[in-house]
Amino acid sequence: IANTPIQKLAPFLQNHTNRETPFLLIDSNRLRATCQTFLRAFSGDEVYFSMKANSTPAVLKIIAQEGIRFDAASYAEIDKLIRMGIPAEKIIFMAPTKIPADIERAYLSGVRVFSFDSAMELQKLASLAPGARVMCRVAVGNEGSEWPLERKFGASALESAALLTKAAQLGLKPLGLTFHVGSQNRNPRAWRAAIEQCAQIWYVLADQGIQLEAIDAGGGFPSNYGKDYPAVEEIAAVIHQALAQLLPPGTRLMVEPGRGLVAECGVLVTSVINRAHRAGQEWLYVDASAYHGLVEAMQGFTFPIRTEKDLAPRAPFVLCGPTCDSTDVIQENVLLPATLGLGDRLYLLTTGAYTTSMEHYNGFQFPSTVIE
Ligand code: PLP
Structure with missing residues (x-):
């Protein structure tokens, strides 16, 4: 995508030249094609869309129609799916830390697969989701990740084996091991x-008479932000080879792509609303913000950007949002057409994941205010 003009990348944009910015345009054909790519790469396995990446109902509907199941992070997410007619058997509740009432409501709705990574979470599951199928989230290395999920999540190998033994004693059904790279x-x-780490835990438990069934290889599948990245088929081949070499035949494989399914299907359309020269730098203000969908920009993610003036000579800009906070910077030192001015549109590519879903991320609402 390095030098491809926006008109070629997203011809459907011409239908929206008068639409007020900012908005996220989703290419539904591309979304359907990406779903099929994942289903082909993991044929015979179970693909769950991690809906925290994009929870817009129309997006979820397309993904469901393509035959993909769902990983939820809260009861609000589960409720949204059930109201859309998605059967509970197609939903797994894989946030390792869950609000107790959410576990109960999910269980009453028919959801039966849950993850955990601590003794306390296991106790919660045993009392609020009796007999449920549980997967232990294992702490694994995140080498190569640009948004690591280490530290906060996952039990050590030793702890995972002990917790799954405990799960069986508590009347839960150990289903397997889950991780996120x-x-x-x-x-x-x-x-x-x-998977090498998981295999060790798997056989320790097998020796104790606890037969696991499944490995959930999580999300992490990368998208195009302008750097090289492996295709889903390449990652699928590595996973399949590791399972064949390290785990018993018939081991069920689950995957939970979030970003990989939706990121490249989205173009965030935003307009220039101000420009200023400050301390030797040129600042460009647009009507999208790091607080309104571009939160990953604050962690250093850079989105490929296109404009209608891409053939003009370039100059370095600090690209930022309109909010009254100096941390609302979308990208430092980004080369953009020098002539950009008021009203010009900027098209931020690869913005279909973790943008609009940040509004009520994971389905959680902001705290309400009570005035006494
Ligand atoms: N599964 C779980 C439990 C997650 O927490 C996440 C992301 O936070 C995902 C899947 C999706 O990850 P990604 O968007 O990297 O594919």
Whole structure:
């Protein structure tokens, strides 16, 4: 996509020249094609869309129609799916830390697969989702990830084995092991290393008479932000080879792509609303913000950007949002057409994931205000 003009990348944009910015345009054909790419790469396995990446109902509907199931992070997400007619058997509740009432409501709705990574979460599941199928989230290396999910999540190998033994004693049904190699992981070997870790736990438990059934290889599938990245087929081949070499035949494989399914289907359309020269730098203000969908920009993610003036000579800009906060910077030192001015549109590519879904991320609402 390095030098392809926006008109070629997204011809459907011409239908929206008068639409007020900012808006996220989703290419539904591309979304359907990406779903099929994942289903082909993981044929015979179970593909769950991690809906925290994009929870717009129309997006979820397309993904469901293509035959993909769902990974939810809260009861609000589960409720949204059930109201759309998605059967509970197609939903797994894989946030390792869940609000107790959410576990109960999910269980009453028919959801039966849950993850956990601590003794306390296991106790919660045993009392609020009796007999449910549980997967232990294992802490694995996140090497190669641009949005690591280390530290906060996952039990050590030793702890995972002990917790799954405990799960069985509590009347829960140990289903398997789950992990996440970190989001936007461009290193397929990370999945291999994680499966090696899981295999050790698997056989320790087998020796104790606990037969696991499944490995959930999580998300992490990378998208195009302008750097090289492996295709989903390449990562799938590494995962399949690791399973064949390290785990018993018939081991079920689950995957939970979020970003990889939706990121490249989205173009965030935004307009220039101000420009200023400050301390030797040229600042360009647009009507999209790091607080309104571009939160990953604050962690250093850079989105490929196109404009209608891409043939003009370039100059370095600090690109920022309109909010009254100096951390609302979308990208430092970005080369853009020098002539950009009021009203010119900027098209931010690869913005279909973790943008609009940040509004009520994971389905959680902001705290309400009570005035006494
Ligand atoms: N599964 C779980 C449990 C997650 O927490 C996440 C992301 O946070 C995902 C899947 C999706 O990850 P990604 O968007 O990197 O594919």
